[in-house]
Amino acid sequence: MELSAEYLREKLQRDLEAEHVEVEDTTPKRCASSFRVLVVSAKFRGKPLLQRHRLVNTCLAEELLHIHAFEQKTLTPEQWGRELQK
Amino acid sequence: MSGSLSRAAAALLRWGRGAGGGGLRGPGVRTAGSGRGGGSSAEQLDALVKKDKVVVFLKGTPEQPQCGFSNAVVQILRLHGVRNYAAYNVLDDPQLRQGIKDYSNWPTIPQVYLNGEFVGGCDILLQMHQNGDLVEELKKLGIRSALLDEKKDQDSK
Numbered sequence: 001m002e003l004s005a006e007y008l009r010e011k012l013q014r015d016l017e018a019e020h021v022e023v024e025d026t027t028p029k030r031c032a033s034s035f036r037v038l039v040v041s042a043k044f045r046g047k048p049l050l051q052r053h054r055l056v057n058t059c060l061a062e063e064l065l066h067i068h069a070f071e072q073k074t075l076t077p078e079q080w081g082r083e084l085q086k
Numbered sequence: 087m088s089g090s091l092s093r094a095a096a097a098l099l100r101w102g103r104g105a106g107g108g109g110l111r112g113p114g115v116r117t118a119g120s121g122r123g124g125g126s127s128a129e130q131l132d133a134l135v136k137k138d139k140v141v142v143f144l145k146g147t148p149e150q151p152q153c154g155f156s157n158a159v160v161q162i163l164r165l166h167g168v169r170n171y172a173a174y175n176v177l178d179d180p181q182l183r184q185g186i187k188d189y190s191n192w193p194t195i196p197q198v199y200l201n202g203e204f205v206g207g208c209d210i211l212l213q214m215h216q217n218g219d220l221v222e223e224l225k226k227l228g229i230r231s232a233l234l235d236e237k238k239d240q241d242s243k
Contacts, residue, residue, distance in 0.1 A: 057193060064193045069155070070186045071209055 003066060008035060015059040016041045019077055026069070040080040041055035049074070126185030135189075136202035139227045140171035141156045143186050143197040148173050155208040156196040167223060167232025201227055 005023040012021045016054050023053035026084035037056070041050065044052045057064060064070060093240065135141045139203040140163070146152030148160045163171060176183035176195050183195065190197055190204045198205045200223055214220040 049213060050204070050206050053206060053210060054191075070194055071155075073209065 003033060003063060005035065008037065008060065011063075012037065012039055012056065016043055016055060018043075018079060021031060026071070030069050032068035033066060034071075035067060036071040037073070038060055038073045038075075038076045040077055042077055044076045045073050045078075126179070128185075128189055131185055131189045134172075134203075135199040136172070137174040138170070139229065140168055141174070141199040141202075142171060143174050143182075143195055144174055145171055145175070145177050145195050147175050150176060153195070155194075158208045159198060159211055160237040161195045162211055163222070165215070165233065166220060166229075167214075167235075168224065168229060200224075 005025045009021045009023040012018055012023070013021060016038050016039055018041040021039070021046045022038040025034075026036050043055065047055075053072055056072050056074060060067075135152050142159055142163070144151060144153075144156040144159065146156055148163075151157035151160055159171075174182065174186075176186065181213075186195070186197060187193060192204065193206065194207055194210055194228070198207070211220065214223065221233060224231050
């Protein structure tokens with residue numbers, strides 16, 4: 001089972017039609033396989049945080065079975081635009 | 087809380103693990119005595135998350151979190167002055183650890199429930215804390231966030 005940051009990034013980008021995805025392999029900082037992801041997608045518009053995170057969880061359902069720790073940040077394109085301006 | 091009280095609580099935690107709930111665990115924090123065995127069916131978990139207004143499932147305890155994310159949840163609640171919450175240590179009970187993930191259809195611990203409803207994990211709680219949503223959600227539960235009082239002090243200076 002391929003669990004590279006690159007693999008996760010492509011899958012998230014594809015399944016969530018994301019306009020921007022960042023995946024950081026945080027395994028070195030923790031005791032086991034862990035990742036931190038940032039996903040920017042129009043699919044998150046109008047959805048509360050929990051629903052957004054569930055979309056990501058569903059996309060990576062298989063992979064999460066093998067990941068020990070997972071952090072995620074989910075933004076709409078508008079929110080991402082504001083972040084970049086900070 | 088005086089230093090000797092927290093030392094006593096920490097000692098109890100070391101000796102009392104799995105010995106059942108209750109006892110000195112800190113200000114108003116309770117721990118599930120799921121040592122009754124199999125305390126992790128959907129019905130039991132449903133009752134558990136509805137028993138208290140604020141329920142969290144952690145790795146470790148509020149006094150001794152065993153994971154950075156669980157610790158973050160504990161610290162956020164502390165910042166808001168939430169004292170009376172139920173904290174369940176999944177490290178004590180593998181059935182609970184898996185059961186709660188199945189129940190909420192959420193792959194990780196910690197898990198936060200407000201008013202019987204799953205809110206999310208550490209990421210979501212942190213974002214709610216940062217954007218003011220947590221203060222609002224607590225208010226709906228009749229819990230006044232300590233941060234509101236801090237703000238009031240600042241405004242009146």
